[in-house]
Amino acid sequence: MLRVEGLKKSYKDFEVLKGIDFEVPKGCIYGFLGKNGAGKTTTMNILTGLIGFNGGNVFYDGKSFKDNKRSILSMIGYVPQDPVFYGYMNAYEYLKFIGGLSGMVELDIKRRSEEVLSIVGLKEAAKRKVGGYSGGMLQRFAIAVALFNRPKMLFLDEPTSSLDPQGRMEILSLIKELKEQGITVFFSTHILNDIERVCDQVTILDKGVVLVSDELKALKDKYIKPIYDIELEEPCEEVAAKIKSLEWVQNVVCHNTMMSVYVSDIEASKTKLLGIMADSGAAVISYSLRKSDLEDIFIRLVNSDENL
Amino acid sequence: MMRTFKAYFKKEIIESIRQYRYVIIAIGIVFFAVSNPILMKMLPKILSNQMSADLSSLFVVTRRAALINHIGDLLEIGFLVIIFTLSSTLSDELISKKLVFPYSKGCSPAQMVVAKFIHHVLATSLIIVLGFIINYYYVNILITGDDVPFLSYMLSAVLVGVYFMFNIGMCMLFSSLFKKGFVAGLISIAVSYSLIPISGINAIKAYMPYRLISAATAFSIEGAVTAIITAAAVSTLFIALTCYRMSKAEVI
Numbered sequence: 124m125l126r127v128e129g130l131k132k133s134y135k136d137f138e139v140l141k142g143i144d145f146e147v148p149k150g151c152i153y154g155f156l157g158k159n160g161a162g163k164t165t166t167m168n169i170l171t172g173l174i175g176f177n178g179g180n181v182f183y184d185g186k187s188f189k190d191n192k193r194s195i196l197s198m199i200g201y202v203p204q205d206p207v208f209y210g211y212m213n214a215y216e217y218l219k220f221i222g223g224l225s226g227m228v229e230l231d232i233k234r235r236s237e238e239v240l241s242i243v244g245l246k247e248a249a250k251r252k253v254g255g256y257s258g259g260m261l262q263r264f265a266i267a268v269a270l271f272n273r274p275k276m277l278f279l280d281e282p283t284s285s286l287d288p289q290g291r292m293e294i295l296s297l298i299k300e301l302k303e304q305g306i307t308v309f310f311s312t313h314i315l316n317d318i319e320r321v322c323d324q325v326t327i328l329d330k331g332v333v334l335v336s337d338e339l340k341a342l343k344d345k346y347i348k349p350i351y352d353i354e355l356e357e358p359c360e361e362v363a364a365k366i367k368s369l370e371w372v373q374n375v376v377c378h379n380t381m382m383s384v385y386v387s388d389i390e391a392s393k394t395k396l397l398g399i400m401a402d403s404g405a406a407v408i409s410y411s412l413r414k415s416d417l418e419d420i421f422i423r424l425v426n427s428d429e430n431l
Numbered sequence: 432m433m434r435t436f437k438a439y440f441k442k443e444i445i446e447s448i449r450q451y452r453y454v455i456i457a458i459g460i461v462f463f464a465v466s467n468p469i470l471m472k473m474l475p476k477i478l479s480n481q482m483s484a485d486l487s488s489l490f491v492v493t494r495r496a497a498l499i500n501h502i503g504d505l506l507e508i509g510f511l512v513i514i515f516t517l518s519s520t521l522s523d524e525l526i527s528k529k530l531v532f533p534y535s536k537g538c539s540p541a542q543m544v545v546a547k548f549i550h551h552v553l554a555t556s557l558i559i560v561l562g563f564i565i566n567y568y569y570v571n572i573l574i575t576g577d578d579v580p581f582l583s584y585m586l587s588a589v590l591v592g593v594y595f596m597f598n599i600g601m602c603m604l605f606s607s608l609f610k611k612g613f614v615a616g617l618i619s620i621a622v623s624y625s626l627i628p629i630s631g632i633n634a635i636k637a638y639m640p641y642r643l644i645s646a647a648t649a650f651s652i653e654g655a656v657t658a659i660i661t662a663a664a665v666s667t668l669f670i671a672l673t674c675y676r677m678s679k680a681e682v683i
Binding site: 168171172173174175192193194196197199200201203205206207208209211212216220221223224225226265268269272 | 434435437438441442445446449450527528529531532533534535536537538539681682683
């Protein structure tokens with residue numbers, strides 16, 4: 124469906140994207156993960172034609188984005204992080220405007236307006252001016268607008284980041300429904316739980332570089348490694364620094380008296396870690412081994428100097 | 432074909448109604464159309480009350496003088512109202528990220544710019560013509576002597592409309608270049624006013640847009656054809672540059 128090859132983007136001397144590659148298969152929910160400033164939104168903006176790029180290529184269904192921009196844009200939808208509308212219009216008027224831009228006929232615009240407003244649950248508020256909508260309503264309306272011209276692929280830039288838990292669940296279940304309708308969904312987020320709930324494939328981006336790009340299941344199989352959660356009686360910084368220097372310890376995340384130790388050699392850790400803790404004189408309250416989740420994989424990848 | 436043009440033309444009409452743009456421009460123009468003849472009528476009386484000697488006989492106000500005075504007022508005050516009302520037409524869309532959805536739906540920047548330009552020129556021209564009709568009506572009721580035919584005055588309205596078209600084109604270009612509409616407006620006014628003294632240079636005055644105003648105050652198109660062609664050509668250039676700028680602008 125979408126293939127990105129060596130995509131580069133710079134602002135003067137600052138290289139935001141350093142030649143990224145990934146491929147989004149048709150009909151999947153694709154998670155685009157990264158810290159703030161990793162280049163997620165820049166990538167989304169390039170893929171939706173809002174900004175240009177300095178190098179590389181983007182292909183939709185094998186067609187070059189550079190050469191077929193307008194026809195490709197007619198088959199995609201985009202929900203920006205902070206959607207802005209003409210606030211003096213009501214939902215029907217704005218959708219009519221978008222329908223007009225998309226070349227839809229009057230009857231189709233009316234029918235589709237009813238459909239998309241039902242999908243996002245905004246039918247009752249459709250005659251109110253959009254400028255008076257709450258944050259959650261704006262997000263849902265943005266999805267309605269993005270879906271309006273029946274896109275084959277939908278881009279969502281951090282769609283759940285500003286929503287309350289119920290709003291988040293609604294958007295995630297909507298994303299699942301879109302997949303069932305055959306729409307390919309590409310969404311960026313820093314909420315790892317959202318990725319785990321709905322995504323089939325994931326790309327992790329950091330400092331303009333793709334760290335990993337794979338199916339979520341394969342990613343878990345490949346990268347999930349044990350983590351030791353250790354609670355101490357005293358703040359753990361000093362002990363953490365000591366443990367971090369060990370060859371088979373990959374990272375140590377320390378928060379007050381809680382410490383998570385990411386290890387690269389499980390056998391070594393099993394036999395040595397407890398002994399080292401005892402030698403350090405730290406009073407251990409609890410010590411447990413857990414299997415890491417996507418959040419742990421993410422932390423491991425963005426904190427490591429080289430790909431795992 | 433032309434779907435962006437149609438969508439944006441309709442959108443500009445809705446926006447101008449909801450944001451009282453038509454009302455603001457109409458007030459700026461029609462107010463002077465009505466007040467100018469009244470003030471011209473009262474001017475001799477006001478002056479005679481202010482001065483010890485009776486100088487009122489020196490201020491004979493004719494219909495022609497009142498109509499010329501209205502054109503002058505329109506250029507001073509109405510011009511400011513129009514420019515500052517329209518100066519944020521593109522800068523606001525860019526800065527507030529309102530173009531994200533339209534651009535992501537394949538909107539044509541060139542058609543958007545042309546739709547806005549034609550809408551603004553048509554709306555302004557219609558309000559100017561309406562102001563001239565109202566002004567002509569009141570001048571004929573209140574003031575006597577030195578008639579100007581109605582059609583000649585409408586010709587002046589058209590010439591003033593072409594002059595405003597040139598300024599709206601320039602204002603839109605600046606609006607696409609500057610983030611603040613106020614700055615775009617100020618620069619447009621500065622450029623426009625700085626062209627007035629330059630228009631006095633014999634070698635180039637026939638080409639200068641301000642020649643349109645001289646022709647409008649003479650109620651004749653004589654000698655203004657070159658200026659009309661120049662104004663239309665330069666406006667087209669302004670709009671072409673604006674289209675280029677908007678096609679390259681990063682809207683997010």
